[in-house]
Amino acid sequence: xRRHLFSRVGQAALVLWAAFTVAFILLQALPGxxxxxxxxxxxxxxxxxEIEDIRASYGADTPLFLQYVQSLGxxxxxxxxxxxxxxxxxxxxxxxNVPSTLALAGLGxxxxxxxxxAIAFLSSLAPFSWLRDALQALPSLxxxxxxxxLGIVLIQVFSFQLKLIPVINPPEALGLVxxxxxxxxxxxxxxxxxxxxxxxxxxxxxxxxxxxxxxxxNAWVLSHHVARNAVLPAITIAGVLLGxxxxxxxxxxxxxxxxxxxxxxxxxVNSQDAAVLQAVVVLAAAAFVLVNxxxxxxxxxxxxxxxxxxxxxx
Amino acid sequence: MSHVTLTAAPETPGAPxTAAPETxxxxxxxxxRRPRISRLQPGLVLSWLVLGLVALWTIAPGFFxxxxxxxxxxxxxxxxxxxxxxxxxxxxxxDLYSRIVHGSINSVxxxxxxxxxxxxxxxxxxxxxxxxxxxxxxxxxxIVDVLLSIPGLLLSLSIIIILGFxxxxxxxxxxxxxxxxxxxxxxxxxxxxxxxxxxxxxxGSGGTFxxxxxxxxxxxxxxxxxxxxxxxxxxxxxxxxxxxxxxxxAPPPTPEWGLLIAEGRNYVATSWWLTTxxxxxxxxxxxxxxxxxxxxxxxxx
Numbered sequence: 084x085r086r087h088l089f090s091r092v093g094q095a096a097l098v099l100w101a102a103f104t105v106a107f108i109l110l111q112a113l114p115g116x117x118x119x120x121x122x123x124x125x126x127x128x129x130x131x132x133e134i135e136d137i138r139a140s141y142g143a144d145t146p147l148f149l150q151y152v153q154s155l156g157x158x159x160x161x162x163x164x165x166x167x168x169x170x171x172x173x174x175x176x177x178x179x180n181v182p183s184t185l186a187l188a189g190l191g192x193x194x195x196x197x198x199x200x201a202i203a204f205l206s207s208l209a210p211f212s213w214l215r216d217a218l219q220a221l222p223s224l225x226x227x228x229x230x231x232x233l234g235i236v237l238i239q240v241f242s243f244q245l246k247l248i249p250v251i252n253p254p255e256a257l258g259l260v261x262x263x264x265x266x267x268x269x270x271x272x273x274x275x276x277x278x279x280x281x282x283x284x285x286x287x288x289x290x291x292x293x294x295x296x297x298x299x300x301n302a303w304v305l306s307h308h309v310a311r312n313a314v315l316p317a318i319t320i321a322g323v324l325l326g327x328x329x330x331x332x333x334x335x336x337x338x339x340x341x342x343x344x345x346x347x348x349x350x351x352v353n354s355q356d357a358a359v360l361q362a363v364v365v366l367a368a369a370a371f372v373l374v375n376x377x378x379x380x381x382x383x384x385x386x387x388x389x390x391x392x393x394x395x396x397x
Numbered sequence: 398m399s400h401v402t403l404t405a406a407p408e409t410p411g412a413p414x415t416a417a418p419e420t421x422x423x424x425x426x427x428x429x430r431r432p433r434i435s436r437l438q439p440g441l442v443l444s445w446l447v448l449g450l451v452a453l454w455t456i457a458p459g460f461f462x463x464x465x466x467x468x469x470x471x472x473x474x475x476x477x478x479x480x481x482x483x484x485x486x487x488x489x490x491x492d493l494y495s496r497i498v499h500g501s502i503n504s505v506x507x508x509x510x511x512x513x514x515x516x517x518x519x520x521x522x523x524x525x526x527x528x529x530x531x532x533x534x535x536x537x538x539x540i541v542d543v544l545l546s547i548p549g550l551l552l553s554l555s556i557i558i559i560l561g562f563x564x565x566x567x568x569x570x571x572x573x574x575x576x577x578x579x580x581x582x583x584x585x586x587x588x589x590x591x592x593x594x595x596x597x598x599x600x601g602s603g604g605t606f607x608x609x610x611x612x613x614x615x616x617x618x619x620x621x622x623x624x625x626x627x628x629x630x631x632x633x634x635x636x637x638x639x640x641x642x643x644x645x646x647a648p649p650p651t652p653e654w655g656l657l658i659a660e661g662r663n664y665v666a667t668s669w670w671l672t673t674x675x676x677x678x679x680x681x682x683x684x685x686x687x688x689x690x691x692x693x694x695x696x697x698x
Contacts, residue, residue: 101543109555117504186434223691227683229635231678232658235665239673243666250666334639349643353556364555368546 088325088380090392095376102368103158110357110364115283132168158365164358166351173362175227176347184343188332190259191266192324199317203278204310207286208302219279225272229333234265234338266331270324276318299311315386322375403491417598439694444685451682454501462499464492478670485670497675500652507568507646507653508633514572515629515653519579520622525582527587538584553636557645567646571636582617582625586618593617625694629684638679654679669677 157164163173207313219289242250248257285363286309293310329344336345344363351359450640454461478485480492485493526537549571556570589615590596595621634654640646641655649656653677661671 085428098539098546099544101539102546105543106547106555109559223687224680224684227631227635227643227687229638229658229676229679231639231655232672232679235658235662235675236670237668239665275532297420326548329548333550334643348551348554352558352643352645353560357558360555360558361549364547367548367551370545371548372545392507 085128087211090145091379093378094327099128099156099365099372102372103155103365104112106361106364106368107154107251110361111147111150111154163362166359169355170248172319173359176359177344177362177366180343181281181346183341184345185338187259187262187266187335187341187343188328190263191261191270191330191335194267195271195274195324196264199274199278202271202275202280203313204277204305207282209272222272222279223266225275230265230270230334233268234261234335237261237265238338262335262341265338266328266335268329269331273320273323273327274317277317278313280307281316284316285309285312289366313373317381318378318385322371324366325374325397329370412548438692440688441472444688447685447688451505451678452496453500458495458499458502462492462495464495467564477668485668485674487668487671488664490603491527491668493657493674497654497678498654500654500657500675503564503647503651503653504637504641504655507564507571507637508630510565510568510574511575511633511637512626512629514569515575515579515633518572519576519581520583522576523580523583524587525583527584529633530656534584537580541577541580544574548662549636550639552585553640557640562645562648564651565645567637567640568633572631574636575633578625578629582621588622590614590617617696620694622691624690627686627690627693631683631690634679634682634686 154164162172163177165171166173166176200223202218206215209215209218221283238261240252241247248261282305291304291308294304299307332343333345334346335341337349347359348363350356351363410429487493522537522541522587526534526547547555552574553570555568556573560566596609596613599613604612637646638653638655638658641653644656644658644659647653647656649660657675658672661668661675664671
């Protein structure tokens, strides 16, 4: 067990290191010189010597491998480099923007879980087959909708047609409703699919037949016997959901003009500010790797059947 | 007629008695399933029709609309859907329907380029990893893990920052994001096929490598590859429209579905059709691609 723990943690660290390396190669080594692009602009009126000084202050004149080592060391100690465009440490930019994105993503995730559970359970309880089919088709529809378009349509309907939510300076809580809905709908889709499949699986188990034979109603069996067992497999797609959540948050923030990682990312791409994008990429990869690690380590704790199986094998 | 009896005859005496119930069980399961597959599915037919129409838009846009996609008369600006302009006009008086039809060239070919990049690079990676095994396999699959650990949009943006903005660059960026799925599939197929009895039997009965590949391995792997292709095509349409919306795809006068929505966004309060219709087209195409992918996977044994 302890060996499994160590090997799993080591593997996660390896993937994270590789993700950093890929991001470094893509964003620092390949693209030429963001500093030259910015400071050689004739409008800035800098002499070649001044440009050299600036380059030296960013560490751009050192050999690439040294830059890699320094950058890696910096990431390990929490120094993520400097934004070329804004001229401030990337850490400060992240610190200013992460909380707002975290709030949006957290609420979006919560809403997605509620939505997915509602659709999945209703679709297995619905009295008519056409209603069941309609509910089960929802995730395929949700997954096919562009996030940015969904946001615009929601603004159109709720802000302009129904005039429920003011477009300019809405109260904080009210202003979150549409972005959270925009984010939650596509993120709920894979979760709903897994839940529906897993409910179907669990329902064929003998203990469900026993519960029904004892006189349990459909809803009672579902809530008391099926639900807890069916929720478990949904945990395995936590990593996928996180990726959707991050990508979705970036787009949602752009559509609703909210500050956050999304705005930061978009500005970084527009001004080719590689250091910022690298930090965002590595941060996202770290979140993904950590979530998957947590799922891997927690799953046997949550599902004792796995432990027994592993024990029987060895 | 004689062929049927000839091929069937050696099987019945050849089959041992104990194997009979085993071969019967899957037969029984397969019989009621058959009519379900061959039954006409309206959703699936509609999906093929949608993709067919969009393919025709891409090949011959001039056949479907006489309006120009890039120029219009200012007098006709922001007309609601109705006579003369099927889906209305935009702020420069350009016909929206015609812009959507002409936009399919950018969106669809972009998605095709993306899928091609993913298919070629991913399949090569997967084939090499699966065939060589050992350290090569381990290293390559860790690289795939890394690609999967970075959210698709951020990976695409990282590629775009290097390559610059543009339709083709956005397509390549999206394609790189799908490399990991193709690599995983190709590797799994190689491992599955290499272990299977029928491939060993085909080699054992004197088949050359090329013949076995053509007659046994490719037909067996085609289904899952096609299913993934359709799925990734839909995902690529979504991703490319997202990049177009953010402004990293085709430059403004070009009609591209994501860009159309981005431009229409400024008139969202007064001209709902500018954002609604291009979005509906994207949803229809992605939904159809997913539905077709699902049906291909279902036919798979």
